[in-house]
Amino acid sequence: MTPLAEKEIKVSDREMKGLKIEHHQLHPKWNYTIFPQES
Secondary structure (H helix, E strand, O other), X not given: OOOOOOOXXXXXXXXXXXXXXXXXXXXXXXXXXXXXXXO
16 A cells, blocks of 8 residues: 655755644644645
8 A cells, every 4th residue: 555645754944934834722733734825
């Protein structure tokens, strides 16, 4: 069975800062929503 997502993908600090991430109130390090980029 092929996994649906790759593991251990490296993301730079610059790329992380460019993401629209909203952390949830309950366990914000674990629970968050990533929104699409606005065009």
